[in-house]
Amino acid sequence: MKLFVMGGTGYIGSVVCERLLAEGHQLRGLARTDDAAAQLTAVGIEPVRGALGDVDIIGQESRAADGVVQITTGGFLIQAMDTVHEAVSTTDAVLEALAGTDKPYVWTGGTGGWMDTGIAFPERVITEADPMTVPHFYIHFLQIAQKLLASQDVRTIILSAGQLYGRGGGYIGPVARVFNDLRKHGVVHACNTDNAFTFVHVDDLADLYVLALNNPSTRGNYIGATDTVHMMDVARAVSKAAGLDGKIEIVDHMTMRELNGRANEGDFFYNLRASSAKARDELGWQPHRPGLIEELASLPKPLDVNSVYPEPKRHFAASLVKF
Numbered sequence: 001m002k003l004f005v006m007g008g009t010g011y012i013g014s015v016v017c018e019r020l021l022a023e024g025h026q027l028r029g030l031a032r033t034d035d036a037a038a039q040l041t042a043v044g045i046e047p048v049r050g051a052l053g054d055v056d057i058i059g060q061e062s063r064a065a066d067g068v069v070q071i072t073t074g075g076f077l078i079q080a081m082d083t084v085h086e087a088v089s090t091t092d093a094v095l096e097a098l099a100g101t102d103k104p105y106v107w108t109g110g111t112g113g114w115m116d117t118g119i120a121f122p123e124r125v126i127t128e129a130d131p132m133t134v135p136h137f138y139i140h141f142l143q144i145a146q147k148l149l150a151s152q153d154v155r156t157i158i159l160s161a162g163q164l165y166g167r168g169g170g171y172i173g174p175v176a177r178v179f180n181d182l183r184k185h186g187v188v189h190a191c192n193t194d195n196a197f198t199f200v201h202v203d204d205l206a207d208l209y210v211l212a213l214n215n216p217s218t219r220g221n222y223i224g225a226t227d228t229v230h231m232m233d234v235a236r237a238v239s240k241a242a243g244l245d246g247k248i249e250i251v252d253h254m255t256m257r258e259l260n261g262r263a264n265e266g267d268f269f270y271n272l273r274a275s276s277a278k279a280r281d282e283l284g285w286q287p288h289r290p291g292l293i294e295e296l297a298s299l300p301k302p303l304d305v306n307s308v309y310p311e312p313k314r315h316f317a318a319s320l321v322k323f
Contacts, residue, residue, distance in 0.1 A: 068105045165292050
């Protein structure tokens, strides 16, 4: 297929595009900057200059394509509040362009859409049948998801990813924030809690995109999350990977907030446990990459902590490192 991709240079997007190209699809990718355009060109994707919210460009490219794959949604956590208009108008433009065609529109969501469920019911393992309970900064994502699921004349597909890991990691999520703590303080801090997240290897997630696109009957919401891990175990695994023998410093939540901010405090408070049974049963998804703890143990030794699960400013350079 000829696919129009948004978010092809990011951590998830670069791996997804690699898999789509390997499957023989032709890709045109939205590029906000010259650097992004160069990255796309280097891997065989034809760049289209524009950004999320550029509805004329997005509509034109969507109409010309056999399908649309949107990986970027405009930001994570409170950053998402800065691009509400861009995110909503992009979805509207794609749906309008594809109306009546039954072409696939793959939109990337996340298990964060059920974040409040994990507060109220810590042991709950969410499925697609559970109503989304988004925090206030993701309210527009809920509205977008509802609009996509209600569409009758576009083959809309939502892939709700768990917390990501693999290939040296990206800069978003609990693992990256634990590494940021290590880079900032020289030790790994943790709160003595039993909360857990369900993670997914980025290559396994990319497989799910391919399956969703290749199956002409696929539509609806699918959770892509495989490996449920307690955050205390994540903290110890990061410590081992960094050569600290698994040693961690236990702090209370207020101290964690003072050290690393509210997001890292929340990493030792929230629960986001999820099931991918629907994706396995309906799409034949067979995730098989190493689990998170095994993946962290396999990082190069001695470990350059600045090259893995990097801060945003180090993300592009780190993405060039091969493991």
